[in-house]
Amino acid sequence: MLTRVKSAVAHFMGGVMAGTSGTEHLHGADLPLKCPYARPDFLALSPDEMECSADHTARPILTLKETRRLAWATGYAEVINAGKSALNEDQACCEVLTVKRRPGGSSTPSRALTAKRRSSLPNGEGLGRRDGSQETAGLVFHYWALFDGHAGSGAALVASKLLHRHIVAQLQEVVELVRNPASLPPTVLGEEGEQKGTPAAHRALTRAASLRGATGTPGSPAPRFFAEKRVPHESLVVGALENAFKEMDAQIEQEKAMFNISGGCTALAAMFLLGKLYVANAGDSRAIIIRNSEIIPMSTEFTPESERQRLQFMGFMQPHLLGGEFTHLEFPRRVQRKEIGKKMLYRDFTMTGWAYKTINDEDLRFPLIYGEGKKARVMATIGVTRGLGDHDLKVHDSNISIKPFLSCCPEVKVYNLSHYEHGANDVLVMATDGLWDVLSNEEVMESVTSFLANCDPDDLHRYTMAAQDLVMRARGVLRDCGWRITNDRLGSGDDISVYIIPLMYGNRQA
Numbered sequence: 479m480l481t482r483v484k485s486a487v488a489h490f491m492g493g494v495m496a497g498t499s500g501t502e503h504l505h506g507a508d509l510p511l512k513c514p515y516a517r518p519d520f521l522a523l524s525p526d527e528m529e530c531s532a533d534h535t536a537r538p539i540l541t542l543k544e545t546r547r548l549a550w551a552t553g554y555a556e557v558i559n560a561g562k563s564a565l566n567e568d569q570a571c572c573e574v575l576t577v578k579r580r581p582g583g584s585s586t587p588s589r590a591l592t593a594k595r596r597s598s599l600p601n602g603e604g605l606g607r608r609d610g611s612q613e614t615a616g617l618v619f620h621y622w623a624l625f626d627g628h629a630g631s632g633a634a635l636v637a638s639k640l641l642h643r644h645i646v647a648q649l650q651e652v653v654e655l656v657r658n659p660a661s662l663p664p665t666v667l668g669e670e671g672e673q674k675g676t677p678a679a680h681r682a683l684t685r686a687a688s689l690r691g692a693t694g695t696p697g698s699p700a701p702r703f704f705a706e707k708r709v710p711h712e713s714l715v716v717g718a719l720e721n722a723f724k725e726m727d728a729q730i731e732q733e734k735a736m737f738n739i740s741g742g743c744t745a746l747a748a749m750f751l752l753g754k755l756y757v758a759n760a761g762d763s764r765a766i767i768i769r770n771s772e773i774i775p776m777s778t779e780f781t782p783e784s785e786r787q788r789l790q791f792m793g794f795m796q797p798h799l800l801g802g803e804f805t806h807l808e809f810p811r812r813v814q815r816k817e818i819g820k821k822m823l824y825r826d827f828t829m830t831g832w833a834y835k836t837i838n839d840e841d842l843r844f845p846l847i848y849g850e851g852k853k854a855r856v857m858a859t860i861g862v863t864r865g866l867g868d869h870d871l872k873v874h875d876s877n878i879s880i881k882p883f884l885s886c887c888p889e890v891k892v893y894n895l896s897h898y899e900h901g902a903n904d905v906l907v908m909a910t911d912g913l914w915d916v917l918s919n920e921e922v923m924e925s926v927t928s929f930l931a932n933c934d935p936d937d938l939h940r941y942t943m944a945a946q947d948l949v950m951r952a953r954g955v956l957r958d959c960g961w962r963i964t965n966d967r968l969g970s971g972d973d974i975s976v977y978i979i980p981l982m983y984g985n986r987q988a
């Protein structure tokens with residue numbers, strides 16, 4: 479993902495980073511680790527197993543032990559890369575969490591976290607019931623997440639330990655509204671049942687008018703009324719996820735003053751709450767639903783190519799971010815000095831097509847976006863444009879910061895799980911790019927569907943075996959010419975992490 483990364487030296491400037499005096503010049507590597515390297519807690523690896531898992535030659539596929547269960551009998555498997563980094567930079571987290579109402583129902587949100595881990599409950603059964611007991615226990619949701627680190631495992635480790643806590647904290651601010659729509663102030667949230675002409679709507683319009691001083695004075699122009707925007711309830715959950723990602727990124731930035739948190743990471747998180755599945759993605763991991771052999775994409779990848787126009791627009795609007803070394807324009811190839819004055823195809827942030835322009839001196843600068851497919855890079859440095867961390871990432875041998883071009887905001891897709899009846903072979907597949915680099919959605923769908931069809935339907939371990947099978951298909955086998963998969967194609971040399979989440983459990987709890 480990274481081709482060139484300047485060493486992560488943290489020079490914290492006064493007034494910018496919390497907890498620094500402005501005179502400190504701490505070296506990131508000299509600080510204590512925020513989180514020591516580990517594999518996901520749910521794998522419960524012994525020290526020996528941890529050491530074996532990092533064998534770049536054998537590349538053993540790690541799976542959930544038969545004695546362990548994740549919520550919904552979720553399957554999981556992972557494998558380390560073929561040598562591109564010493565450690566596995568993917569991380570994973572799976573939890574069943576509870577959002578509790580703020581004590582006393584204060585209108586001032588408390589930042590105190592109330593996440594209560596309930597992973598020990600077998601399969602999380604019965605956790606989604608909206609009955610009286612849940613009123614006191616809080617709002618329960620299921621959470622699965624994958625993080626793909628680059629330039630170190632620090633950011634991925636921290637995010638795997640903390641992102642869900644930020645989600646809980648954000649949900650805590652809206653928990654009453656999300657759980658009990660009847661309690662919504664209709665004119666504030668645009669409750670769906672609210673219709674124009676009802677007394678409540680009239681009060682809202684009157685209030686809106688009075689806020690603008692439109693009091694209906696005789697002879698004054700007729701006031702122009704605007705109803706308040708209707709906000710669907712699921713948007714509150716989407717907003718909570720979006721803000722949780724931002725808070726996580728801000729925490730990494732702040733804590734880099736005190737801890738060694740290396741690199742950055744992509745983040746793909748799925749959450750099941752009140753009958754709906756929310757999938758938030760910042761990066762190039764991917765989630766798909768396989769339902770009755772149909773593929774339903776639940777994420778899109780954020781890469782220099784897919785986000786070219788956003789990045790070019792930023793370079794155009796804030797040219798100082800380009801450091802005088804890059805051009806926001808894209809050309810089909812590098813422009814050479816002898817081509818000045820000649821015409822060449824180009825495109826900018828307003829264009830998806832190409833047009834001709836006359837080449838000038840500024841066009842000789844290196845393109846902000848350069849390369850194709852997996853080799854495309856922002857500022858010749860990074861191949862993914864959304865994620866967490868990377869606050870110190872600079873263009874090699876320069877002081878040009880890349881972070882302003884990266885976004886920590888996820889795209890969130892919503893799937894109303896309770897609208898469909900799911901069979902035992904209907905699953906959500908989540909995986910890091912190590913899988914999708916070598917297997918298409920269709921290949922994954924065919925592999926998972928045929929594998930599960932041949933399993934004992936009473937075997938709760940079958941989803942883990944299906945995940946193991948997928949990782950095996952993407953990693954391949956080691957031959958004289960390297961890792962090879964079906965049809966002698968090149969296997970994935972990246973870290974690979976896969977969840978297979980059966981959706982029928984969501985129907986039972988919706």
Ligand code: MG
Pocket residue numbers: 626910911912972973
């Ligand atoms: Mg990867």
